[in-house]
Amino acid sequence: MDYLNKNISINLKAIRREKGMSMDEVAEQTGVSKSMLGQIERGEANPTIGTLGKIVSGLRVDLSDLTRTPGLGVYEVNRQKLLPSKEVPGQYAVYTYFPYEKNRLFEIYEIEIEPGACYVSGAHGQGTNEYIVVHAGELTLEIDNSFYQIKKEDAICFGTAMKHTYWNKGNQQLKFIIVFVFKQ
Template sequence: MNYLIHNISINLKHIRKAKGMSLDVVAEQTGVSKSMLASIERGTANPSIGVIDKILSGLRIKLADLTQVPTKDAYLVDVDKIAPTKDVPGEYRVWTCFPIADNHVVEIYRIDVEAGGTYWSGGHGERTKEYVFVLQGTLSLELADGGTFTIKTGEAFRFASEDDHVYRNHGREKVSFASFFVVS
């Protein structure tokens, strides 16, 4: 499930419940079938622009009300249930767990680099620090200034990520790590 579908799913259900409406009532108000609305709320449907328009009109809400990041204080992301943001078979996969748009301070990724794989990353902007925590395997991190660091399972590493950097997996097993970008 991508972020937009996820946001619509959570927000539609929240709006419906806040208005005290059942799926039947929302279906009557919008002209969208109850089964389609239920699928949207479960995050299993990819609604067309026409369906979104019917929902907006029927509930008298704005597009931003459906698409904005949900305002929940607790939020679970299951990487196995979301589509990777980047996927280069045989090299790496990247999942955006929490985008910078959530809070404008931190962004969190899960990254897997396959055995022998390389992931080239551009800089992340001025005043950005990156924190890497290796979940599985041994990661080689090459920084633009020529420094190379080896980070093993259970270890964490911090660096200024304004410049390009490279993640490499010299091992025979996949490397999995979490990456946190913090804007100071």
């Protein structure tokens, strides 16, 4: 399940409970079947925008109330259920753990790059810092025609106001975590 479906799953259940509504009542108010609502709440369905429109109209909530990161003390992300947010098969895949949100000053991603491949990233703007921790393989990072070698279990931090490229020049898959931190 991706982060957006997880948010919808958690938020729909919370909204239904806050309103004191049963699944039958929500189905009646929204025109969405009880079985579909159950699948959405369990994170087993990928609801269409039309289905979400029926839900927000019937429950009289904003779409952002369903999609925002839940205000929970714990928000668990299961890596095995994440789908790539960007992917070129045989070259790289990007997984989003915690995406951009206006009230959050960071984002967290994992990138996998196959041997001999690279991933080019544009500039992220002034005031953004990128923190990388390599957990498999070795990263060759190119920033403004300078190269940095980051080995397994090592890290690097840099300002992301310019284009940069992640290279896997090794013979095994490269995996690393990226945290973007934004200034207020």
